[in-house]
Amino acid sequence: MSARRRELAVALVATGDELVEGRHVDTNSAEIARELLAVGFEPRRFTVLGDDEDGLVHALLELAAGHGAIVITGGLGPTLDDVTRHAVARAAGVALARDEGVLAGLRERFARRGRPFAEANTRQALFPAGAEVLPNANGTAAGFAIPVAGALVVALPGPPREMRPMLAELVVPRLVARVADLPCVERRAFHLFGLPESAFADAAGAWMERGANPLVGVTASGGRLSVTLRAEAATRAAARELADARAAEVRARFASWIFSEDEPDLAAVLGRELIARGVSVTLAESCTGGLAAERLTRVPGISAVFGTGFVTYADEAKTRLLGVEPALLAAHGAVSAPVAAAMARGAARHCGARLAVAITGIAGPGGGSPEKPVGLVHFGVSVDGVVSTEERRFLDLGRDLVRDFAASTAFDLLRKALCGLAPAR
């Protein structure tokens, strides 16, 4: 391995018995990888270990040989199974030393909360001698950084809400400063809905080749595609030019599917747009059972435009709450375009919303038939009282995924309706 290649290579390590026993999934490493990739580093390997001091010492020495930096999460707590500081000290060949400033801060923090300061807590003021201490604004576990066999080893606490700001504010700048001439990397992202991954790949053609620059990455999830461009060049300007040129081509080729270039959450994009334009909305849900309302109400401030949602799981509820005629239900069945239309109309009228979407479908596992298979979903959309319908046949990938697709499709229909809507009345 060339010295240059090693310098940019990063290894991530996560520790904890709960990880290696499969009770928790390590999401920190993926998050750190994304952040480091974005500034030009190359995440090469993740390692998950239990609370195992010997194992961690061994892994660190092994990883130090091939990586310029190693970021460890976890194992910085006050109890005996928190072994990261001891393992790093051994790997670095130094003793542990108490940091009096950190100790005073811990005592003060406990005093402020009126909690007794147990002797065990002094463990959190121990650091490998010579390490740089990284303060933790959101918890008692300070992190640290110290070179081990030529690699910079950084230790961070495991809880994401403590780890995250430390990574952004303390770790990324230190790693970037360490590498003299980090390649200039520019990234662009696009979030698409409704285009299958294989159709994207066909339409993207040679852009997708592995050696291409910009390099294209695609991740599919519940009907959404996240497309990333990573352009690398010797200068910032050249990287930006490469990225911008390909980004313009992507926009031209995939305009009708792109719903955002910064926000991967379709509900958030829709919700913010509704709030910004002051357009009221309601939801009438059958097979999604509240999923669409739940997603939309995750958006802070949504109460300005969303006041009422209807979960009309039973036929009788569709009639009573939304005024769907029993005769219509009897003639077409609950999963049908006429019923979807009547649900949307009823919901919009009931609460006077400018936009309404209704979702009625067969999520499975049971309930399908040859004419109406599992995965069939009808949508009704009411825009200022004008109602249209859409039909989708999703793959039967299980109840949760059919519902996920259905809720996202409803949001996409609302987003498109909103694009064509006159300004607020």
Added chain:
Amino acid sequence: MSARRRELAVALVATGDELVEGRHVDTNSAEIARELLAVGFEPRRFTVLGDDEDGLVHALLELAAGHGAIVITGGLGPTLDDVTRHAVARAAGVALARDEGVLAGLRERFARRGRPFAEANTRQALFPAGAEVLPNANGTAAGFAIPVAGALVVALPGPPREMRPMLAELVVPRLVARVADLPCVERRAFHLFGLPESAFADAAGAWMERGANPLVGVTASGGRLSVTLRAEAATRAAARELADARAAEVRARFASWIFSEDEPDLAAVLGRELIARGVSVTLAESCTGGLAAERLTRVPGISAVFGTGFVTYADEAKTRLLGVEPALLAAHGAVSAPVAAAMARGAARHCGARLAVAITGIAGPGGGSPEKPVGLVHFGVSVDGVVSTEERRFLDLGRDLVRDFAASTAFDLLRKALCGLAPAR
């Protein structure tokens, strides 16, 4: 490391650029770890690598020295970036050989679906010479098993729905058969709601010690605790006796918090019990915005007892849909016990349900005050028309977590109400 310790040690490897670049999180390794732990193996280390043949060869040889078995997921597809079979062959020091039976099966599978058989697909019929082929009933990527430097290396496809049945049916039995005298392990699980992890640890005392047998593991998530017991002994009977004795003590000590011994999902436990007893239920949600309805309607068959849910986000919706008096809202505010009670009463009456729960609270980020801080949630519970209220003050750990706690608390209140309910009328 003793030969015995190595024999039981298992390493898990996941490959794919999307993993090491942080676009997907590896959940396979955690799932495999749980399954292998359950039958007496000791998962010691997870490794995540990109689509990097050299890196995988190196990692396999390194891991083979300390582990009796290595299970790899991913990299068995037909494209050039699927490198697992090549890497394992190199690590094992053998060539790749084509399996004519697998090739014929692939051709037949494509013909059956009317798709042309591309030459690239023959790659999926290549296996390290001497490997045992593991058929994949749910996809085109067959797995395989072959010894590498004394460790059994098993390769499985990455998609969980393909990997999972192969693990259970083909891999676990092979690994168990390989170890002459696997320690007898018995596991028990308990799922609790409403008890903080630290309170559990205090009450459990010496049971929690790291060397204890049974060993106790605790995982906390959204107010739920999952407690596992792992008892190990020389005979199956002795392990069972150890596990049963501690399980009886756990039941006695934590009875009022245990909601299940097999199902970790509180909504599923509640939903099945409602269905089994034929008790109808409705939900009136303000701050949770449909989350409770969404969770409950994940339970297959729930339509037998749940027909209507109300998402009354705005005050006006509480009045219009649930009949909450505007004067009550003005006097106490929407987040109050009287309004929670009125919401539950209105919801139950509206659809004639025996049970109703109402949720109204301050999920944040804004909207809190000294008297009504973010995290304050009022619940109303209607049982055959008799309404009671509960108040909870959750920690302000963010909007999503407050909503998660609130929905789970509502289910716990319903579960307890159901326990005290007379048989179906």
